[in-house]
Amino acid sequence: MHCSADTWLRGPFGLDARKGSTVPVRRTVLAVAHHITAATRLADIVPMLESDRRLVVAYTAPPASAFTGGLDELLRGLGGLVLPWAQAVHSRFDLAIAASHGALDQLHAPVLTVPHGAGPGKLLHRGGGLGPPAARPVTGLIRERMVVAGRVVPSAIALPHERHLRGLERECPEALPVAFVGGDPCLDRLAASLPHRDAYRRALGVRDGQRLVFVSSTWDEDSLLGRRPDVLSRIAAALPSGRYRIVAALHPHIWSWYGRRQVLAWQTDAMRQGVRLLPPEEGWRAALVASDRVVGDHGSVTYYAAAVGVPVLLGTFPRDSVAPGSHPCGLAAVAPHVSWRRPLAPQLDDADRAYDAEAHATLRDAISSRPGEAAGLLRREMYRLLRLPEPEAPPDVAPVPLPRPIRYNGGIRAA
Numbered sequence: 024m025h026c027s028a029d030t031w032l033r034g035p036f037g038l039d040a041r042k043g044s045t046v047p048v049r050r051t052v053l054a055v056a057h058h059i060t061a062a063t064r065l066a067d068i069v070p071m072l073e074s075d076r077r078l079v080v081a082y083t084a085p086p087a088s089a090f091t092g093g094l095d096e097l098l099r100g101l102g103g104l105v106l107p108w109a110q111a112v113h114s115r116f117d118l119a120i121a122a123s124h125g126a127l128d129q130l131h132a133p134v135l136t137v138p139h140g141a142g143p144g145k146l147l148h149r150g151g152g153l154g155p156p157a158a159r160p161v162t163g164l165i166r167e168r169m170v171v172a173g174r175v176v177p178s179a180i181a182l183p184h185e186r187h188l189r190g191l192e193r194e195c196p197e198a199l200p201v202a203f204v205g206g207d208p209c210l211d212r213l214a215a216s217l218p219h220r221d222a223y224r225r226a227l228g229v230r231d232g233q234r235l236v237f238v239s240s241t242w243d244e245d246s247l248l249g250r251r252p253d254v255l256s257r258i259a260a261a262l263p264s265g266r267y268r269i270v271a272a273l274h275p276h277i278w279s280w281y282g283r284r285q286v287l288a289w290q291t292d293a294m295r296q297g298v299r300l301l302p303p304e305e306g307w308r309a310a311l312v313a314s315d316r317v318v319g320d321h322g323s324v325t326y327y328a329a330a331v332g333v334p335v336l337l338g339t340f341p342r343d344s345v346a347p348g349s350h351p352c353g354l355a356a357v358a359p360h361v362s363w364r365r366p367l368a369p370q371l372d373d374a375d376r377a378y379d380a381e382a383h384a385t386l387r388d389a390i391s392s393r394p395g396e397a398a399g400l401l402r403r404e405m406y407r408l409l410r411l412p413e414p415e416a417p418p419d420v421a422p423v424p425l426p427r428p429i430r431y432n433g434g435i436r437a438a
Contacts, residue, residue: 031107032107032110034081034104035051036114048077049077049078049411050077050079050117050410051080051117052073052116052120052409053119053132054080054081054120055082056083056084057084057087057088057121057123057124058090059093059097059275059278059304060275060276061139062097062098062122063304063305068120068122069120071405075414081104081105082098082105083105083106084108085108085126087123087124092280093279093303094279115131116130116131117133117408117409118409119132119133120134120137120405121136123136123139124169125168128172128176133178135180135404136180136181137401140163141183141207141330141350142187143161143182143187144326144345145162146161146162147159160194161194164195166198177198177201179202179203179408180201180202180203181203181401181404182203182205183390184391188202206393206395206401207390207397208398210327210330210331210394211396213308214395215422217312219309219422220312220313223309224313227270227299227310227313227426228299232266234267235268235314235316236267236270237270237313237316238269238298238317238318239271239317240277240320241274241321241324241325242322245321245341245344246320246321251339256293256296257363258367259296259298261366263368264296264297271290272300272310273286274322275303275304279303291431294429294431299429302427302428305423305424306428307324308423311327314328315333317336318335318361320337320338321340321345326350327390329354329386330383330389331383332383334374335354335374336358336359336370336374338361338363350386353385357378357382358377359373359374398418398419398420399417
């Protein structure tokens, strides 16, 4: 159902919620998506609740991010009720779930926040202006976004690892009483997907004897794509197509900022050379499980690859953009760094020498101190906030769906 930003949506919320009611729900839940990246993380969490007939879930998008391009289409494509933000902030809910910060203080609900990447590790993007530069806080642990007008906004803050509690205590001690270790639902879904590696490879057209090289870039000027805008074409030209299949995932913020058509236009040459580009909404996790090597940067996707056992090479790594002692720094200490002046194929061949099972396990343990437990821990906290007993059946941890790369048909066209 379509509604404009000015349309008040009728449904199971607000004072007249019972007027058209068929199922007598007891609690209302609001999923708050700040951008596409946050929305995809919520897609891992909301299914833990929405099959419960005692609950009803709606979605909304706050005007708190610069990267909202494509978000409305994504939310409506989910098929759920999408409330205008103006309605969301004038309604009461029994729980709000968000995978980012900003404008959450305007909601009338207990708020649970979860990370939308592989945990706090990057430093906040430095803004423009004429004043002198200052120290940048760690994203995900920014005091000014968790404390508004003398009040801690979230009622619960889920963090993936025990050490993140120490970081929160250092950055925002007022929020520590509501924080808990909830594991990493994305890492757990990747683990559940590992048995389906062959199916993912077939979906990506990988033939017997071929190696799948996954290229990942986060956003910003210091990312792999920012430093080397022609990176996909360059890698495609460097690797024989008979031996290699190349798939790429660009951070959703890139798609949101420039628009889908422009991103595809810039990558036309690479797609013509055989690179399979994944849409920003989904597909990267399946491709990661299917891959033999990953070329990436300091983004979460690159780190998840190393955590699930894929040899990673760093095409760039801006040390001044990551927090000292964080998990991305740990990866940079292990991973080979690509030398762009040398042939790429031998570097890919040799990448696995930098890793063994212990190295991958150490990297995995650095982002979640509750592996395999995220669904249970997060659901337990959500039902505590909802003041309802949990369902008896344990939550399902589903493998990710088959990847659907964007088709190249000689022009700017998407699947």
